[in-house]
Amino acid sequence: MTRESTHCFAADLGGTKLAAAMADAHGRIVAELTEPTDRRGGAHVAEQIAASALKLAHAVGIEAARVRHVMVGVPGAIDPLTGRVSLTPNIEGLQDFDVLDYLRGRFGPGVEIENDVNLAMLGEQTLGCASRCRNAAFLALGTGAGLGLLIDGKLFRGARGSAGEIADLPIGRDPTSQAAATSGAFELEVGSLAIVERYRRQGGAAAVTVRDIFRLAQEGDEVAAVVLDTTARWVALAVATLQSLLDLELIVFGGSIGVRPELYERVRLALPAHFSRPITIAPSRLGDRAGLIGAVCAAARALRQDREPAQHALHLT
Amino acid sequence: MPSQPMASVTRQLSRRSVFEALLHRSPISRADLAKVTGLSKQTTSEVIDAFEQQGLVRPIGRTSGNVGRTAVLYELSPDGGHVLGIDLGARLTVTLGDIAGRVLAETDEPTDSRGGAWALEQIARLADRLARDNHTHPSRIRSIVLATPGVVNPRSGAIEMAPNITGLGHLNVVGLLSEKLGSPVAIENDINLALLGEIWHGCAQNVANVAFLALGTGVGLGLYVNGQLVRGENGAAGEIGYLPIGGDPLQAEARLQGCLEYQVGAHGIVRRYREAGGGDVGSAREVFERAQSGDPRATDVIDETARLTGLAAATVIATVDPQLIVLGGSVGARADFADKVARVLLRLAPRPVEIRTSTLGKRAGVVGALSVALNKLHDELFSVADLAAALPLPPPRVQ
Numbered sequence: 001m002t003r004e005s006t007h008c009f010a011a012d013l014g015g016t017k018l019a020a021a022m023a024d025a026h027g028r029i030v031a032e033l034t035e036p037t038d039r040r041g042g043a044h045v046a047e048q049i050a051a052s053a054l055k056l057a058h059a060v061g062i063e064a065a066r067v068r069h070v071m072v073g074v075p076g077a078i079d080p081l082t083g084r085v086s087l088t089p090n091i092e093g094l095q096d097f098d099v100l101d102y103l104r105g106r107f108g109p110g111v112e113i114e115n116d117v118n119l120a121m122l123g124e125q126t127l128g129c130a131s132r133c134r135n136a137a138f139l140a141l142g143t144g145a146g147l148g149l150l151i152d153g154k155l156f157r158g159a160r161g162s163a164g165e166i167a168d169l170p171i172g173r174d175p176t177s178q179a180a181a182t183s184g185a186f187e188l189e190v191g192s193l194a195i196v197e198r199y200r201r202q203g204g205a206a207a208v209t210v211r212d213i214f215r216l217a218q219e220g221d222e223v224a225a226v227v228l229d230t231t232a233r234w235v236a237l238a239v240a241t242l243q244s245l246l247d248l249e250l251i252v253f254g255g256s257i258g259v260r261p262e263l264y265e266r267v268r269l270a271l272p273a274h275f276s277r278p279i280t281i282a283p284s285r286l287g288d289r290a291g292l293i294g295a296v297c298a299a300a301r302a303l304r305q306d307r308e309p310a311q312h313a314l315h316l317t
Numbered sequence: 318m319p320s321q322p323m324a325s326v327t328r329q330l331s332r333r334s335v336f337e338a339l340l341h342r343s344p345i346s347r348a349d350l351a352k353v354t355g356l357s358k359q360t361t362s363e364v365i366d367a368f369e370q371q372g373l374v375r376p377i378g379r380t381s382g383n384v385g386r387t388a389v390l391y392e393l394s395p396d397g398g399h400v401l402g403i404d405l406g407a408r409l410t411v412t413l414g415d416i417a418g419r420v421l422a423e424t425d426e427p428t429d430s431r432g433g434a435w436a437l438e439q440i441a442r443l444a445d446r447l448a449r450d451n452h453t454h455p456s457r458i459r460s461i462v463l464a465t466p467g468v469v470n471p472r473s474g475a476i477e478m479a480p481n482i483t484g485l486g487h488l489n490v491v492g493l494l495s496e497k498l499g500s501p502v503a504i505e506n507d508i509n510l511a512l513l514g515e516i517w518h519g520c521a522q523n524v525a526n527v528a529f530l531a532l533g534t535g536v537g538l539g540l541y542v543n544g545q546l547v548r549g550e551n552g553a554a555g556e557i558g559y560l561p562i563g564g565d566p567l568q569a570e571a572r573l574q575g576c577l578e579y580q581v582g583a584h585g586i587v588r589r590y591r592e593a594g595g596g597d598v599g600s601a602r603e604v605f606e607r608a609q610s611g612d613p614r615a616t617d618v619i620d621e622t623a624r625l626t627g628l629a630a631a632t633v634i635a636t637v638d639p640q641l642i643v644l645g646g647s648v649g650a651r652a653d654f655a656d657k658v659a660r661v662l663l664r665l666a667p668r669p670v671e672i673r674t675s676t677l678g679k680r681a682g683v684v685g686a687l688s689v690a691l692n693k694l695h696d697e698l699f700s701v702a703d704l705a706a707a708l709p710l711p712p713p714r715v716q
Contacts, residue, residue: 135550147636151547158638159526160668168635168667170628171561176664184667186635237561241632244559245538247549273567275559 007062008069008303009053009107010295012116013037015075015090015143018048019292022056022067025307027300031056032292041092046102053107068108069306071299073116073291074099075146077162083113087165089183090143110302116140116291117164117254118155120284121148123294124252128285135248137164138290141235141263142255145187151246167191171237189234192257199227214262232266233274239267240275254284326701331356333699335364336373336393340417340695343392344377350391365391373397373416393417399457400694401444401498402686404464404507405436407534410683411443413451413458418691422451423683433484434493441497460694461500463490464507464682466535468552476504503693508555508645509546510685511675512539515643517688520676528639529675530557530630532622532654533646536578538629540637547637558582560632563625581625583648590618601648609653623654627661634666645675 007030011020014037021032033052038044049072057064076088076095083100103111121138124130130138130150138148147164149156157163165184172189173180179188188194192210199207204223207213216224239251253264264283271279284290334354338345342353351361368374375394379387397416404410410425424447429435440463448455465485467476476485494502512529515521521529521541529539538555540547547554558575566576579585583601590604591597595614598604607615626649630642644655655674663669675681 149637151542152545156542156637159640160638162668163636163638165638165668166635168631170631170635170665175628175631181667237566240559240561240566242636244557244561245540245554245633245636246547247551247554247556249550274561275566276572277553 005066005068005110005303005306007057007060007067008071008296008299009056009067010071010073010292010299011049011052012073012119012291012295013045013049013075013091014116014291018045018052019289020049020052020056021292021296022053022060022062023296023300025300025303027296029296031059037091039092042094042097043102045091045094046097046099049099050103050106068110069299069303070103070107070111071119071295071302072099072103072111072113073119073295074113075116075144077160077165078113078115078157080157080159080161085113087162087167110306112298112302114155114295114298115146115148115157115161115164117146117148118157119148119292119294119298120254120286120290121150121252121294122155122297123286123290123292124254124284125150126297127293128252128290129282130250130252133249135246136250136252137242137246137248138252138254138284139166139235139239139242139258140255141190141253141258143192145184145190145238146255147242149246166238166242169238169241171241172234186234186238190231190238190257195227195231195257198230199223202227210257214260217262228262228266232263233270235263235267236270236274239271239279239281243275243277243279249280251279251281252284253281254287254290256288259283259287329699329701331360332364332367333701335361335368336695336699339368339374339391339393343417344390345392346380346388346390348388371397395419395421396453396457398459398694398698399448399453400687400690401447401458401461402464402683402688402690403440403444403461404510404682404686405440406464406466406507406682408679409436409439409443410680411440411447412683412687413447413453414687414691416691416694418687420687422447423680431484433488436485437488437490437493437497440494444498456499458498458500460690460697461494461498461502462510462686462690462693463494463502463504464510464686465490465504466507466537468506468556469504501693503689505686505689506537506539506552506555507682508537508539509548510683510689511645511677511681512541512643512685513546513688514677514681514683514685515645515675516541516685518677518684519643519681520673521641521643524641526638526640527643528630528633528637528641529643529645530626530633530649531646532581532626532644532649534583536575536581536629536646538633540639542637557629560629562628562632577625577629581622581629581648586618586622586648589621590615593618605648605651605654619654620657622648623657624661626654626658627665630658630662630670630672631665634662634668634670638668639670641671641673643673643675645678645681647679650675650678 021029038048076085088094117140130136134153136150140146147166167184167187169186173185175185338353351358395415402412409428412423413421429439508531521527527541538557558578560577563580586601593614659672
């Protein structure tokens with residue numbers, strides 16, 4: 001007889017770090033960990049995810065075999081038919097390795113993978129600032145740019161799982177250029193590399209990271225302020241584009257750059273000039289934990305759904 | 318009596334499945350109906366008898382060729398109820414259909430240029446004529462759907478953001494038309510309906526994720542996702558005339574008319590041709606004709622229009638990842654134009670998407686309106702709304 005499953009496992013895989021959590025059926029996190037993503041990528045990353053589940057199970061004192069509901073957020077598009085991941089420039093070899101198949105081999109058929117920004121959207125819908133929304137988006141701005149979409153109350157993934165891959169929006173750099181074909185015209189204009197590069201081009205010297213630029217802007221550095229203004233205008237164009245296509249109630253700003261008030265307040269100020277109807281934007285309430293919390297919510301929901309039919313059958317007999 | 322609602326729900330479910338089988342498999346015998354629906358022969362016969370009395374079905378012949386008794390074949394009766402699809406644009410098209418989805422008649426004429434109440438009067442006149450010409454009384458029309466440009470305000474019933482038809486913004490179009498036509502009228506955005514038309518009878522049958530990009534007098538987008546239209550929070554999804562593509566979105570005309578529409582709408586095509594020194598033309602079609610006969614300025618204008626349309630399509634691909642993009646509208650449905658857009662997209666979109674041109678052309682909107690009118694009639698007759706009611710509780714018992 002298989003023992004009842006009491007806990008679920010959730011992970012948020014990023015280009016630099018892996019966040020993982022063990023939670024109960026109510027979605028309460030009982031243990032969690034964060035570690036640097038295995039730089040070797042592919043199979044090593046999949047093994048790292050499985051190992052973190054075992055570590056957390058051990059820490060909580062449950063048998064790993066009783067963890068059968070797993071949700072992993074990955075930074076890429078997931079083909080709805082094959083479960084294969086694509087568009088993951090930040091993790092080596094992830095498209096050549098079948099992560100889902102590997103994890104199902106370890107934990108059984110209850111393993112799911114989902115785009116990380118979709119999970120962040122789900123997290124904000126369940127526990128964050130989009131709790132009453134039926135039509136909303138989570139705009140993640142950081143190293144890259146991504147979008148999680150909620151349409152009529154449900155996550156929206158597109159025909160091939162690549163809805164919300166807005167790095168490719170034809171906004172910013174020349175979308176027909178060779179560079180845009182690999183990184184995406186929009187990401188080339190608003191990704192963290194682009195922001196640092198813009199600062200350097202405009203004569204700023206001291207900044208090495210986007211965080212430096214935010215700090216310099218706060219300290220009154222004019223070049224840093226201009227760089228953030230320009231970035232905010234490009235983001236405002238993207239937001240106007242989303243609103244014109246989808247007529248959303250709320251666009252949540254997340255990611256390491258998106259959550260910064262220095263950025264989203266500038267976007268808010270720029271929006272009326274770019275779009276004639278009002279657009280509501282808000283910073284992510286869950287911050288850099290939005291993806292992990294969304295994964296926990298999804299895994300816990302699956303765990304409850306698995307348990308409820310059994311309870312229901314008891315009532316009938 | 319507590320058992321009553323359950324019995325009526327069961328009966329309604331039986332009626333619904335027999336009707337569905339008739340809709341898709343007519344002509345069909347009672348025995349085959351029972352087989353297809355999984356209902357007992359007795360239940361099937363009871364439902365058919367009731368349908369015959371209501372005038373929903375009629376016998377149209379007998380099975381033949383087999384040894385033994387022959388069976389009566391039934392089909393949905395064309396008199397079972399009628400529906401009307403209306404497309405109100407630069408032209409007004411009205412289509413009369415029957416309950417089985419057959420198109421009985423269609424008529425169209427230029428929309429009354431005075432707009433507003435005049436256009437509504439014109440709709441009522443055409444609907445009445447169509448009904449009488451087809452020997453049905455207007456009162457037998459039980460469901461009506463109107464396709465219009467713009468967005469219907471769910472609170473006031475007024476049509477907003479439809480700059481190409483004058484005088485609709487302050488009228489309660491739903492209320493006035495329902496009164497004039499004597500049945501409930503539903504209004505839906507014309508591009509959404511054109512999309513549903515292509516899904517029902519056109520080039521997008523059996524596709525789960527479709528975008529319909531319409532380019533004509535105005536520009537707009539319909540999105541169909543997992544079996545449903547995407548309408549957005551205020552019904553304004555797909556108003557891509559306002560996409561910040563093709564110019565400075567902060568400029569006055571772009572803000573008023575929409576940045577993209579200002580460039581690629583029919584007026585934009587004519588204006589850009591004039592600005593390029595091409596001279597005065599009356600319509601976008603003339604610019605296309607001049608391009609075909611070798612006018613380089615006209616060719617440049619068309620190429621630029623295709624480039625901007627390709628950019629709009631690329632934003633759709635990056636954001637919603639459709640399986641298929643249908644190009645429609647008087648400009649969009651031109652095969653030569655669609656080829657240009659497809660070539661632009663090859664260079665723009667890292668994930669290529671199939672492009673087709675609308676096969677229903679200017680009829681797409683009215684066919685979609687008819688399909689929704691039918692859905693509404695079928696729902697009204699066979700929905701199982703009672704099922705949502707609470708279960709009746711047992712009477713109190715003393716322990």
